Amino acid sequence: MKRTLTKIDKVAVPVIIALSVLVPIIVLILMYLPERYNIFGTQTGTFPFFHAVLNGSTAILLMLGYFFMSIKEYKLHRNTMITAFGLSAIFLVSYVISKISNDPVPYGGEGILRPVYFFILITHIVLSAIIVPLVLFTMYRGLTGEYKKHAKIARWTFPIWLYVAITGVLVYIFMWPYY
Template sequence: MRALTKSDKIAVPVIISLSILVPLIVLVLMLLPERYNIFGIQSGTFPLFHAVLNGSTAVLLVFGYFFMTIKEYRLHRNIMITAFSLSAVFLISYVLSKISNDPVPYGGEGIMRYIYFFILISHIVLSAIIVPLVLFTMYRGLTGEYLKHARIARWTFPIWFYVAVTGVLVYIFMLPYY
């Protein structure tokens, strides 16, 4: 096993810490007994914004993958940084929405209820898993460790894409109930 580089000694603990803290913060906020609508925003506003961010991220991920396959690495990097930025905006907005608005229960019935909860649960679980994957993938790419970047990106891309697409699907399922 190789020794950690100077930058790894800082980045790896930061990535691990964020990977633990982000899901914990979201979980705690979801369980808040009281909401504080800081901005006075209606409950349906955040979900639409989140769906737009998730959908845009999914499109950017496909473009990023495409540019990587045709060896347009500068475009790949820029698109992936943009996708990461949209995901960061989503995360901040999602945290604010959990502070501001009560959860809205899903009202569907029958087979649609099972489909919704399968999509929702897989989305939530993979959302927690994607945090360290994206952070390590971005870190390895931006530090020029392209072999490591490519190895982890093989896992990151499909999971991140799934999370982005299912984020939009959750919104579509929930649309009648906002």
């Protein structure tokens, strides 16, 4: 049986797809800007610390949201996940501003830490791009009351989003001596 798109799906789904394509492209372009514009006059380490706080807070909220869902406290689950989404949105805006403002800082670690760092960094970056549509579709399905679809996609979204949040903090910890 083929499902027809609802009126709201006809708007929301293309918007989610467009954002899912545009966000990673914009971040990639900003990383390779030939010139930086330090809009707020911040020091190099200011944004990364703020980003680590946002990522760590998001990870805690994700685990708390999962807990609320597991004990069937759906209103608390919804509110916690919306807050996690809000922090992730703030992170994304701040991250874009940081890429406009500051030159990239190279990793200076050596030995066994170097491949560990790059494994964490690369998986973090790849999954960060993948998580955008997953989070948007998961939030959309939950907020529109399509709970079976929400649960089906959330099984994938939750562990990937949690991994991205935790590895965001780990990347900061690895990079901390070089800021």
